[in-house]
Amino acid sequence: MITLKKAKMEDAAYILTIRNDLEIRQSSGGSTFIQDDEHYIWLKNFLTRKNHFYFIAELNNTPIGVVRFQPYNEINQSEISITIYPQTNQKKGYGKTVLRLGIEFIRKNTEINEIIARVLKTNPLSIEFFKNNHFSPFFEDDQFIFLKLCLE
Ligand SMILES: CC(C)(COP(=O)(O)OP(=O)(O)OC[C@H]1O[C@@H](n2cnc3c(N)ncnc32)[C@H](O)[C@@H]1OP(=O)(O)O)[C@@H](O)C(=O)NCCC(=O)NCCS
Numbered sequence: 496m497i498t499l500k501k502a503k504m505e506d507a508a509y510i511l512t513i514r515n516d517l518e519i520r521q522s523s524g525g526s527t528f529i530q531d532d533e534h535y536i537w538l539k540n541f542l543t544r545k546n547h548f549y550f551i552a553e554l555n556n557t558p559i560g561v562v563r564f565q566p567y568n569e570i571n572q573s574e575i576s577i578t579i580y581p582q583t584n585q586k587k588g589y590g591k592t593v594l595r596l597g598i599e600f601i602r603k604n605t606e607i608n609e610i611i612a613r614v615l616k617t618n619p620l621s622i623e624f625f626k627n628n629h630f631s632p633f634f635e636d637d638q639f640i641f642l643k644l645c646l647e
Pocket residue numbers: 519522523575576577578579580584585586587588589590591592612613614618620621623624625627
């Protein structure tokens with residue numbers, strides 16, 4: 496069974512491994528390598544901030560990825576970031592379930608009613624993933640396409 500648990504500082508190493516994975520960096524647009532100390536400060540700060548949510552997705556208690564929500568432009572909007580990891584776990588339907596569970600949490604526990612995904616234009620599989628999960632493109636710049644899911 497796939498479940499989400501709230502990330503804690505003890506998950507820092509797992510989160511950093513994903514963040515620093517070369518392929519993940521290339522697919523997410525965060526291209527720089529992050530050092531341990533910088534990561535710990537960033538995560539500690541993230542976990543204490545209002546309307547910032549970080550989950551570890553687990554399949555039968557083994558981590559299969561992460562999903563994160565953080566404020567976007569408007570008070571009712573949240574930006575999602577989702578990664579299924581390692582890559583051997585991808586394309587098995589886990590991403591779809593993790594997305595659904597994350598959004599369920601947001602629905603039940605916050606006033607947020609729009610979820611925004613910002614995806615690199617060079618990452619067509621992720622764009623398809625969000626489109627197939629009811630997100631619609633609403634904006635693009637040179638680098639990214641922005642997709643939105645309305646919860647009401
Ligand atoms: C985007 C991402 C989260 C999707 O996760 P995933 O677990 O691969 O997603 P799913 O398996 O639910 O769906 C992906 C595709 O796999 C296919 N798939 C799902 N279950 C399958 C199965 N059992 N057998 C074969 N194919 C399957 C589906 O066709 C699906 O494509 P669709 O969206 O066109 O229906 C993942 O690819 C990832 O972590 N990418 C790197 C980080 C990233 O780019 N994140 C997005 C930006 S925030």
